[in-house]
Amino acid sequence: MTKPVRKRARETSGGQGRSRPEEPGEGGEEEAVTFIAEQVGALRKLAERHKLDVLHYLLGMTKLEADEHLRLRSKRKLS
Template sequence: MLDWDAGFLNKARGGRKRTTSGGSRRSSTDDRDGEGGPDEAVAFIAETVAELVKLAKNHRLEVLSHLLGMAQLEAEERMRTRSKHKLS
């Protein structure tokens, strides 16, 4: 049994919803159905992947933990660069 709450998986399953023709289109940076904007998305991804890295390491899944670690680094780098752009 996993010791962490799998509730975050429900958040990630939101998927893309089709817009009806003639509907208003939003830019890719707008909030989508309560998911938050890009900053919230990258923070959520970084946090979630960090938990997955721990899980993979605990089960000695070396390649998977390495790949997840790379995803974590990418998400953290995105958070850093986005915060730098906001300060300018």
């Protein structure tokens, strides 16, 4: 007979839907999205050069999503 397993309560830092607090030396959300957009752009070019069509397409969609996120975020800052 085995003992019932108790679930641990999740540790929360603030309200729901909030991202974890930034640690020293880490950039914010905007910096992360900018980095992702740059890296995905380079990976997309690599996929294109090697004729990896599906990867090229998916990475393009990822780049569009990251760019859109940055565009909307900068638009909110202007408001």
